[in-house]
Amino acid sequence: MVKQVRAARTRQALIVAAAESFADEGYAQASLPAISKRAGVSAGALHFHFASKDELAREVERAAVNSVAELAERCRFTAATSLQSLIHATTSLLLAVTRDPVVRAGFQLSGDPSRKNGAEMVRWWQQQVRDLVVEARDAGELADDVSAEAATMVIVAATVGFEALGTVDRDYLSAERMSEFWTFILPRLAASPASVPASAANGALAEGHLE
């Protein structure tokens, strides 16, 4: 039992160390010896858990998706409407990018030219946003002249853009920026000002759903 706990911890330390290395140096440059050193485990322990760098990267991508899926699920339960759930999910996502090296690496691997087929995270996020937008539309929360397709595209492009800009300027990954984004977008997106209070974006923060 103690042995199993230790193995799980080692595995988790390796995933975090790999995520940090991929995000810092890029997939191609990150070496397995440097990753095991960063995790404080032996090369043998790394090879016991992961047969290759590709397997380690796939595990980082999977862990990143799981982590954000959990956040999104929590947002869905605490939000009163689908639009609010969407606001909470996008803000949680960007805060997770700043705080969680695994989530950050999940996104960065999507755009890393040295990591082929690493777009799992971005594809998953696109689907997640589309589902919430369609829910919002079906609940009558969207303005009549806004298509679910267009709304999905704008929200996905902006969040992926925030994440990419965050590597250049950390300020893009703040809750304030996300709040400004939603303050700009909501009057165009929502069926009526009443259906989503103007303070929805700020409210999401104040209510503490994003921690």
Next chain:
Amino acid sequence: MVKQVRAARTRQALIVAAAESFADEGYAQASLPAISKRAGVSAGALHFHFASKDELAREVERAAVNSVAELAERCRFTAATSLQSLIHATTSLLLAVTRDPVVRAGFQLSGDPSRKNGAEMVRWWQQQVRDLVVEARDAGELADDVSAEAATMVIVAATVGFEALGTVDRDYLSAERMSEFWTFILPRLAASPASVPASAANGALAEGHLE
């Protein structure tokens, strides 16, 4: 004279070959021998023009900025308003990303973790968008409740997001997608529907300014 022309051509071929290699394999993985081979020139010719991979990358970044600056300048001359100029510039940019390997590489180097300090292109683009938004505001083209800061942020994040998503799904880099984006954004951004016709985004395409 013939010699100078040949030298300029070799230099240009090396910049394009380097751009393609950086975008395909990432900065770290792109090798100087592979770049000179791709350009069809000798290793000696590469070293005559560029002392290092870093110098080659800086030249790619500079060429990408120059290329897009020229496009943006052309948009400014052919557009009737600052908002139209902004619409044309964003659409031109994304078409250039699909067509010109140097512009594509300029953006990709910004997000490549193996290329440090490669964010020149993104910073330049941010400034370009801000200048046009401020011009539009000063000309009374923006809605009263939209700040230049918020508008700049949304447009920069979305265009950078489109570029990043384009590596996963080419469809994001089409003029149609940009047109959908502007159709969504304009009613929120513009001072009045009259100041920017609803067809502005499509109009930009129809008028052929983006070729």
